Amino acid sequence: MTAPPLHLAVALDAAGWHPAAWRAEDACPTELFGADYWTDLVIEAERGLLDFVTFEDALGLQSAAFHRPDDRTDQVRGRLDAVLLAARVAPLTTHIGLVPTANVTHTEPFRISAGIATLDHASTGRAGLRPQIASRAADATHFGRRTTPQLTDEDVRDPERIGRRLSPLFDEAADAVAAARRLWDSWEDDAEIRDAATSGFVDRGKVPHIDFEGEHFGVRGPATVPRPPQGQPPVMSLAHASVPYEFAARVADAVWVTPHDRAGAAAILAQVDAAVRRTGRDTRARPLLRFAEVLVFLDVEPGAAARRKARLDDLDGAELGSDAEVFTGTPGELADLLLDWREAGLDGFRLRPGALPHDLLEITCGLVPELQRRGVFRTAYDATTLRGHLRLPRPESRSTRAGRTDL
DSSP, rough: SSSOEEEEEEOOOOTTTSSTGSSSSTTOOGGHHHHHHHHHHHHHHHHHHHHHHEEEEOOOOOSSSSOOOOOOOSOOOOOHHHOOOOOHHHHSSSSSEEEEESSSSSSOOOHHHHHHHHHHHHHSSSSSSSOOOOOOOOGGGTOOOOOOOOOOGGGGGHHHHHHTTTTTHHHHHHHHHHHHHHTTSSSTTOOOOEEETTTTEEEEGGGGOOOOOOOOOOEEOHHHHOOOOOSSOOOOEESSSHHHHHHHHHHHHHEEEESSSSHHHHHEEEEHHEEEEEETOTTSSSSEEEEEEEEEEEETTTTTTHHHHHHHHHHHHHHHSSEEEEEOOOHHHHHHHHHHHHHTTTOOEEESSSSTHHHHHHHHIIIIIHHHHHTTTTTTTTOOOOOTTTTTTOOOOOOHHHHHHHO
């Protein structure tokens, strides 16, 4: 290959990303809250050799509006906990990365770090984290400890305005991720002795307090979970505007962006690069992978995907709207689009299947073979960890680096 292999991931959510997907002929609405449904989807994604799958989550029921709840009963409402769901799937898969969403506004970083570290152990090194802020003020009422900004209808028309209104939450989220990373490093790799003969289970000197002090959190540590197999599970974030681009530049290993064409991808990546420069990040030492999001409806027969989407639009009573580009077409046409956009500087794509399981199967059985024929996608896994799939080296722990004299 003349270029690095393309990274490819799938975002799993309910019956698919179309709000009427649960009413499609081949949907499984009675199985959405069962473990087998999710296990089957992830096993299929792994059969397609994808880098990772993501699991959506939130602190309130889904709604048609981004910023406030609703009372609709004709769309899927309710989700399983993303971290626990990923842990359930982990022992039934062997290679694919598992990246759950976790809210960092109303959840303490100590608990998030423990959950993701545990997932990394359960999956033998395949966990990631997608930290998410609470963008809906109504979510705060479930906890009763604080309030968050209430976005207006005018706010949500402009991603830059959303970012400015929620900027304090992104600052807090950066502290939360920094604390989680410090906790993952609070056990050195060789801290566990486990020598029954000497009654030594752990070297306490290699499990130091982290004494993290940020603007929003103070965390004494150490973690209760030994250092994850990956050392640092990859952190990924979705970004639409300047403030979240800067958040990704500060804390993430990969950023997901939402262009609508190749020129838009180039413009967004220029903004990401500017955010990286503002934060002073050295991407040679800490690479930041850039993924584009595409919501996809796929069928081998030309025109079939567009007709299927139109039927779902009719069932929902409105044309599908999305922050990401909505693609309808054949796997070959999607391959053309992905490779064209890749020239803007993208490392990969996170695809959102419009309807499950249909569009996931079209990705694994149609798109992946097409990309393989073009020599841009793996034909077998060559790594066993998520960091390995992403070509990210396993970092030494902070305490190990601090104790070295050859630096």
